[in-house]
Amino acid sequence: MxxxxxxxxxxxxxxxxxxxxxxxxxxxxxxxxxxxxxxxxxxxxxxxxxxxxxxxxxxxxxxxxxxxxxxxKTMSCMFQDPLASLHPYLSIRRQLLDILPDENRIKELFASFNLDYKRFSGKKPSELSGGQRQRVIIIRSLLVSPxxxxxxxxxxxxxxxxxxxxxxxxxxxxxxxxxxxxxxxxxxxxxxxxxxxxxxxxxxxxxxxxxxxxxxxxxxxxxxxxxxxxxxxx
Ligand SMILES: Nc1ncnc2c1ncn2[C@@H]1O[C@H](COP(=O)(O)OP(=O)(O)OP(=O)(O)O)[C@@H](O)[C@H]1O
Ligand SMILES: [Mg+2]
Incomplete structure (x- = not known):
């Protein structure tokens, strides 16, 4: 292997x-x-x-x-403290699009992690629950196709x-x-x-x-x- x-x-x-x-x-x-x-x-x-x-x-x-x-070519990371590793003032949508400008792919990943894109993507990290934030972190780490x-x-x-x-x-x-x-x-x-x-x-x-x-x-x-x-x- x-x-x-x-x-x-x-x-x-x-x-x-x-x-x-x-x-x-x-x-x-x-x-x-x-x-x-x-x-x-x-x-x-x-x-x-x-x-x-x-x-x-x-x-x-x-x-x-x-x-x-x-x-x-690419590695990425997921850390324990999601609040510390997300940008506090930008919407989830904005900060994910900054990493990968492909909204359909982001929507797909939200769906696979059981997160409602319409409902949560406009929010800032502090407006999500801990579990929702942690799923956003996981989604973010996957966007770069590591x-x-x-x-x-x-x-x-x-x-x-x-x-x-x-x-x-x-x-x-x-x-x-x-x-x-x-x-x-x-x-x-x-x-x-x-x-x-x-x-x-x-x-x-x-x-x-x-x-x-x-x-x-x-x-x-x-x-x-x-x-x-x-x-x-x-
Ligand atoms: N930047 C740093 N400066 C000085 N000491 C550090 C630094 N980072 C880690 N250490 C020390 O190195 C050792 C290993 O720390 P590390 O964070 O790798 O442990 P860990 O196994 O991840 O622990 P935990 O399960 O608590 O996360 C610890 O004694 C820690 O205090
Ligand atoms: Mg540790």
């Missing part, structure tokens, strides 16, 4: 500025993985384990050491039913467009519905990786077992 992204020996350091002395620490340390076309790879791990930083390095938003090779999407907790603000529905819709889109996705989440349960493979991060390093089945059925590391223990059973 074709590869779309290759990450080799990726490290990102930040500085902890103290009063007397500063120290450098690794937010991401020697991370390597690759992603195939059409594959959804989950990155899971506790808060602060370095998941978002990996995504930001791939998007070129933080300086890093190591190699990142993207074999496609081959790779970095999705960082894209459904964490949705309620449970909407979560499941958005995951299914993303899964469908992924199949239709052969999209690859890096799906970052602290919530192991959601990976079950969307990921083909998962990597577990701890303190900036990948400590375990495998197919969903391998990791869920037969976790090797204690940390992974603890994460799995924390997953509420449906």
């Amino acid at each position: 074709d590869m779309i992204l290759r990450v080799e020996n990726l490290s990102v350091t930040f500085e902890n500025k103290g009063i007397l002395k500063s120290e450098v620490f690794y937010a991401v340390k020697g991370v390597s993985f690759s992603l195939r076309k059409g594959e959804v790879l989950g990155i899971v791990g506790q808060s602060g384990s370095g998941k978002t930083t990996v995504g930001r390095a791939i998007l070129g938003l933080v300086p890093y050491k190591g190699e990142i090779e993207f074999k496609g 081959e790779l999407i970095i999705a960082d907790e894209p459904i964490s603000m949705l309620d449970v039913t909407l979560k499941m529905w958005v995951l299914k819709t993303l899964r469908k889109l992924k199949q239709n467009f052969n999209l690859s996705m890096l799906f970052i989440t602290h919530d192991l349960l959601t990976t079950k519905y969307i990921c083909d493979r998962i990597m577990v991060m701890k303190d900036g390093e990948i400590i375990e990786e495998g197919t969903l089945e391998e990791v869920f059925e037969n976790p090797k590391e204690k940390y992974t077992k603890d994460l799995l223990q924390a997953v509420p059973r449906l």
Whole structure:
């Protein structure tokens, strides 16, 4: 199968500025993985384990050491906080048309995400509910026809039913467009519905990786077992 992204020996350091002395620490340390076309790879791990930083390095938003090779033309991202990543004063319609001046395509995507275009496109982000905004963010990230999407907790603000529905819709889109996705989440349960493979991060390093089945059925590391223990059973 074709590869779309290759990450080799990726490290990102930040500085902890103290009063007397500063120290450098690794937010991401020697991370390597690759992603195939059409594959959804989950990155899971506790808060602060370095998941978002990996995504930001791939998007070129933080300086890093190591190699990142993207074999496609376009990547896009979906972030957790939709209010922060949308323009506050422009209508949804305006800001989406600025990205892709093809209203029919936008209408199609609204329909596939069950959002009423007539009703919502004239509104500003603050006039939508959290779940509606998050769907707008997902639609926006698809407008550029990306081959790779970095999705960082894209459904964490949705309620449970909407979560499941958005995951299914993303899964469908992924199949239709052969999209690859890096799906970052602290919530192991959601990976079950969307990921083909998962990597577990701890303190900036990948400590375990495998197919969903391998990791869920037969976790090797204690940390992974603890994460799995924390997953509420449906
Ligand atoms: N811009 C920054 N400057 C300094 N430290 C940072 C910066 N961004 C992240 N960090 C630190 O790097 C570490 C990893 O952060 P990161 O945001 O990647 O974690 P995460 O796994 O995404 O956590 P969460 O699940 O809470 O989103 C944390 O200790 C964090 O405090
Ligand atoms: Mg994060």
